[in-house]
Amino acid sequence: MIELSGVRHRYQDREVLGGIDLRLTERRIGVVGLNGSGKSTFARLLNGLLIPSAGTVTVDGLDTRRDGPKVRRRVGFVFQDPDVQIVMPTVAEDVAFGLRGLPKPEVNAKVKAALAEYGLSGYEDHAAHLLSGGQKQMLAMASITVLNPSTIVFDEPTTLLDLRNRQRIADRIKTMPQDAIVISHDLDLLADFDRVLVIHEGKIVADCLPEAAIEKYVAIAETT
Amino acid sequence: MLGLHHPGHSPLHRSPAGVKLLTLLAVSTVVFFLEDLRILAGGLLLAGSLYAVAGIPWRTAVRQSTAVVPVTLLFMAAQWVLVSWHAAAAIGLRIAVVVLLANLVTLTTPTSDMITAVERALGPLRRFGLRPERVGLAIALTIRFVPVIAEQARLVRQAQRARGVRFSLAFLTPLLVRTLRMADGLGEALDARGWESSAQ
Numbered sequence A: 001m002i003e004l005s006g007v008r009h010r011y012q013d014r015e016v017l018g019g020i021d022l023r024l025t026e027r028r029i030g031v032v033g034l035n036g037s038g039k040s041t042f043a044r045l046l047n048g049l050l051i052p053s054a055g056t057v058t059v060d061g062l063d064t065r066r067d068g069p070k071v072r073r074r075v076g077f078v079f080q081d082p083d084v085q086i087v088m089p090t091v092a093e094d095v096a097f098g099l100r101g102l103p104k105p106e107v108n109a110k111v112k113a114a115l116a117e118y119g120l121s122g123y124e125d126h127a128a129h130l131l132s133g134g135q136k137q138m139l140a141m142a143s144i145t146v147l148n149p150s151t152i153v154f155d156e157p158t159t160l161l162d163l164r165n166r167q168r169i170a171d172r173i174k175t176m177p178q179d180a181i182v183i184s185h186d187l188d189l190l191a192d193f194d195r196v197l198v199i200h201e202g203k204i205v206a207d208c209l210p211e212a213a214i215e216k217y218v219a220i221a222e223t224t
Numbered sequence B: 001m002l003g004l005h006h007p008g009h010s011p012l013h014r015s016p017a018g019v020k021l022l023t024l025l026a027v028s029t030v031v032f033f034l035e036d037l038r039i040l041a042g043g044l045l046l047a048g049s050l051y052a053v054a055g056i057p058w059r060t061a062v063r064q065s066t067a068v069v070p071v072t073l074l075f076m077a078a079q080w081v082l083v084s085w086h087a088a089a090a091i092g093l094r095i096a097v098v099v100l101l102a103n104l105v106t107l108t109t110p111t112s113d114m115i116t117a118v119e120r121a122l123g124p125l126r127r128f129g130l131r132p133e134r135v136g137l138a139i140a141l142t143i144r145f146v147p148v149i150a151e152q153a154r155l156v157r158q159a160q161r162a163r164g165v166r167f168s169l170a171f172l173t174p175l176l177v178r179t180l181r182m183a184d185g186l187g188e189a190l191d192a193r194g195w196e197s198s199a200q
């Protein structure tokens, strides 16, 4: 469970998130908001990639301020741009990257299972930078999944993808066993989520079921 | 020389990465003291036949090696003008032998094995504060990102040509911005992939 209390965040002296108190327990949580409203900042607070200027974020009781590495093992993160997330030259090596230190047979078994799960079997020795955008995003998800996090945060996972790849990622997000927190401008993706947060100018202005949240978001978009 | 692994099961593929790297180092050193053109030509032939042993198609071999041709020709021309045709031929053959063998090692060894071998070799330097894992990571990232940055450079050049700029050093600015932004994102991604925990 991820809990935020009294969270504020400022870059230099501009406050971009203010007064957030939340308990995130649902299996599928969506986050929407206009460009620059603070969504990515919010997401990065959840696994300690950013430490809040004030307040605390805890994951299963671990404070992101003190237990960054432990928190990041529980909360995985998939970024918008797959190109920067792939670290190793080939597909299998990239998935194995986070498993350093485990015995080789165990690593191989985990890599194999993860690649199969994300439709990348047969691409083991393929150069990672030559995959299509959708395959790269699948690889990014596979590489995070092998670390066995209990929650995965996605920051606009489908923005750069075509319709077919978007569909694939959407299906994976729906069926994967981990909890998901998904930031997206793609409202259809969030339509059957358990909970949707609307962020506007650094504040949570709605926190409800998708339909009502999306209505609120559309109203904000029309009046600003 | 930043070619990728060409998977296979030949004896060359199965030899340990450390052995291959050390052999490469030794052979390269010896080659640079050889003067006899017949011996060097023999070496070239031998290096070429090792590709057959490894089962690597000649096309892959050629593709991997063409990048160094211009520089080699430049060296040869300089030697010819300054020393003799014999020196030019010798330097050409030496470079060819070493490049072919180096590429052969890259083609028959997964990057991760190569990195593990380097990390192990650097292990004793840990006492002096060196972190072999970091060196290994740096090598992996270099191999991974050289083609990506080359691609970025191509895109930036294209965008400029589309706007009617023929060639301008100004293309370095957007390339630098993109590269730095990528480095920033990459640092974050490494954090998210739990790198810090394995490096400590």
Ligand SMILES: Nc1ncnc2c1ncn2[C@@H]1O[C@H](COP(=O)(O)OP(=O)(O)OP(=O)(O)O)[C@@H](O)[C@H]1O
Residues within 6 Å of the ligand: A011, A012, A016, A033, A034, A035, A036, A037, A038, A039, A040, A041, A042
């Ligand atoms: N590293 C930074 N330094 C300074 N200001 C920043 C930084 N990152 C974000 N900001 C600012 O904080 C505000 C919120 O940014 P954030 O990236 O969280 O928005 P977002 O909701 O994710 O937007 P988008 O939909 O465009 O991705 C923006 O005004 C942005 O300019």
Ligand SMILES: [Mg+2]
Residues within 6 Å of the ligand: A039, A040, A041, A155
């Ligand atoms: Mg964002």
